[in-house]
Amino acid sequence: METEFTPLWSLGGGVLIGLAATLLMATLGRIMGATGILAGALMPPSKSEFAWRAAVLAGMISGPLVIFALSGAMPVVQIPVSISMLTLGGLVVGVGVTFASGCTSGHGVCGMARLSPRSLVATSTFMLFTGATVFAVRHLWGG
Amino acid sequence: MRIIIAYLAGLLFGIGIAISGMANPAKVLNFFDVAGTWDPSLGLVMGGALLTTFVGYRLVLRRAGPWLGPSFALPTRADIDLRLVAGAALFGVGWGIAGFCPGGALPALGTGRIEVFAFVGALVAGIFLAKALQSLGQRLKHAAT
Numbered sequence: 681m682e683t684e685f686t687p688l689w690s691l692g693g694g695v696l697i698g699l700a701a702t703l704l705m706a707t708l709g710r711i712m713g714a715t716g717i718l719a720g721a722l723m724p725p726s727k728s729e730f731a732w733r734a735a736v737l738a739g740m741i742s743g744p745l746v747i748f749a750l751s752g753a754m755p756v757v758q759i760p761v762s763i764s765m766l767t768l769g770g771l772v773v774g775v776g777v778t779f780a781s782g783c784t785s786g787h788g789v790c791g792m793a794r795l796s797p798r799s800l801v802a803t804s805t806f807m808l809f810t811g812a813t814v815f816a817v818r819h820l821w822g823g
Numbered sequence: 824m825r826i827i828i829a830y831l832a833g834l835l836f837g838i839g840i841a842i843s844g845m846a847n848p849a850k851v852l853n854f855f856d857v858a859g860t861w862d863p864s865l866g867l868v869m870g871g872a873l874l875t876t877f878v879g880y881r882l883v884l885r886r887a888g889p890w891l892g893p894s895f896a897l898p899t900r901a902d903i904d905l906r907l908v909a910g911a912a913l914f915g916v917g918w919g920i921a922g923f924c925p926g927g928a929l930p931a932l933g934t935g936r937i938e939v940f941a942f943v944g945a946l947v948a949g950i951f952l953a954k955a956l957q958s959l960g961q962r963l964k965h966a967a968t
Contacts, residue, residue: 685851690864691871693843697830698875700836702883709889709896712836719950722935725965735826736833737929743837744933750860754934755841758849761849761922763941769921770942775916775950777925778957781898781909784834784845785926787911792824793876794897801903802911805924809915813856817919 692786701790708732713786714740743795780806825891837930843868848922848932855919917949 698773701712710732717733724730759766775813777783778803787806791799844850844864854865888894918924923931923942931939 681849682860683844683847683853683864683950685862685866686844686850687867689910689960690843690867693839693841693845694868694871694873696835696839696876697843697845697868700832701872701876701959702879703828703835704832704833705880705889705895706883706886707889707891708825708908709833709892709894709899713954714929715950716923718925718929718947719954722947722950723954729855732825732829735829736836737896738838739830739833739835740840740930741933742830742834743839743841745837746834747841752922755846755931756844757847757931757936758828759922759936759938760849761920762867762891764940766921766923767945769917769919769923771949771952772917772920773923773925774912774917775911775945775953775956776912776950777952778948779906780914781907781910783914783926784869784924789872789876790880791898792873793880793882793955796888796898797896797901798898798903798907805908805911805917806918809912810919811855811857811915811917813919815858818859820854822833 681758683758685718697785697789698793701785701793704736705790711790713782713790714788715783718777722724745783776806828891836926837933840927841933843871845924845927846934848927851924852919852922852926864953868968 704710704712717736721733744755787802789797792803840846845868850862850864853860853862921942928942
């Protein structure tokens with residue numbers, strides 16, 4: 681499935697993600713990592729540790745709804761894989777990000793911005809493995 | 824106040840993810856499909872986010888602490904261990920299969936698409952599974968010593 685190159689929207693969206701990470705650090709002193717925030721909300725060490733994470737998650741989920749309210753259209757979500765592959769991928773992602781203590785936002789954005797050596801290693805590793813998996817699925821396995 | 828700011832930070836993140844294309848698996852997978860239907864958009868998302876955070880953190884972390892909390896909660900570990908590398912590799916495989924990463928999928932829940940709920944449900948199951956494996960490993964290690 682072909683998709684159109686969207687340089688302005690993608691760069692603009694990236695800047696918003698960076699502003700969100702900066703805002704959360706400036707105010708609560710926390711890393712804007714989707715994995716850490718989700719896992720911490722599922723298994724909170726205390727009530728107050730749950731509350732801010734739940735609020736961030738609620739904000740994230742409101743994102744498309746606010747876009748819908750402003751533009752009259754939901755953001756485009758095209759899913760070129762089957763629901764069983766999505767579920768398998770979700771399970772593997774969940775195990776992986778827990779062992780790696782972070783994902784694209786926690787390691788790839790926040791950790792890389794701090795020049796953390798663990799995040800540099802994690803990010804280069806997952807980018808490489810994602811690329812290899814897409815190549816294998818689309819060009820070797822899928823033919 | 825903390826809750827309102829946390830919500831706004833999440834909202835800003837969610838809007839950024841949604842307009843950038845990170846919540847769209849077709850675009851995400853095409854970024855990695857250099858040999859096929861390549862779409863370089865994701866590079867600009869990550870580049871824009873990283874550059875903004877790099878500058879933002881430099882301004883913020885100069886201060887003594889955050890406005891609404893006691894101190895900056897920054898990870899301090901610097902060791903590269905097998906868990907980190909193997910976990911990141913597994914994450915990459917899962918991301919390549921599904922096209923969603925956690926930060927892309929959570930805002931995508933807001934679109935109400937059933938497929939996103941399937942991914943996030945499996946993601947949550949994977950997190951619990953890994954936590955269970957970790958505590959099992961701790962217990963075995965503890966029993967061995």
